[in-house]
Amino acid sequence: MYDFLAFAILALSLAGLVVGIVHVNRPTRRAEAVEKAAAVQPHGRVPIRPDKPDSRRPNHLLHLALTVLTAGLWLIPWFAISLTAEITTARQQREHEQALRQHAAELATYEHRKDEPA
Numbered sequence: 001m002y003d004f005l006a007f008a009i010l011a012l013s014l015a016g017l018v019v020g021i022v023h024v025n026r027p028t029r030r031a032e033a034v035e036k037a038a039a040v041q042p043h044g045r046v047p048i049r050p051d052k053p054d055s056r057r058p059n060h061l062l063h064l065a066l067t068v069l070t071a072g073l074w075l076i077p078w079f080a081i082s083l084t085a086e087i088t089t090a091r092q093q094r095e096h097e098q099a100l101r102q103h104a105a106e107l108a109t110y111e112h113r114k115d116e117p118a
Contacts, residue, residue, distance in 0.1 A: 009070050009073050009074075013073070013074070013076065046110065047103055047106035047107045047110050049100075049103055050099035050100060050103055053093070053096050055089050056085055057085055057089075058082050058085050060082075063078040066078070
């Protein structure tokens with residue numbers, strides 16, 4: 001009985017780590033916007049504002065329940081999942097801010113070209 005319980009806890013821990021580490025990319029409407037912007041314009045491509053990244057936060061109530069059910073053994077995967085989510089969110093935020101700066105520069109160039117006489 002205890003062997004099965006130990007195996008179940010180990011399996012849940014590994015599953016939690018895998019779920020926390022693997023990032024599933026969801027399709028967005030960005031592809032359509034890129035295609036529209038790629039249409040030939042007399043003064044160049046229209047810059048597209050970058051999408052805000054999805055912040056994927058762990059469900060802490062679920063992890064609390066798992067911690068209680070496993071007598072505290074779920075704390076390790078919970079910590080790993082939370083840390084991974086925090087690091088990923090911070091990285092995505094930095095990349096988004098960089099993309100916004102690049103977008104602003106492209107938009108200024110586009111506006112300048114649009115205002116120039118042909």
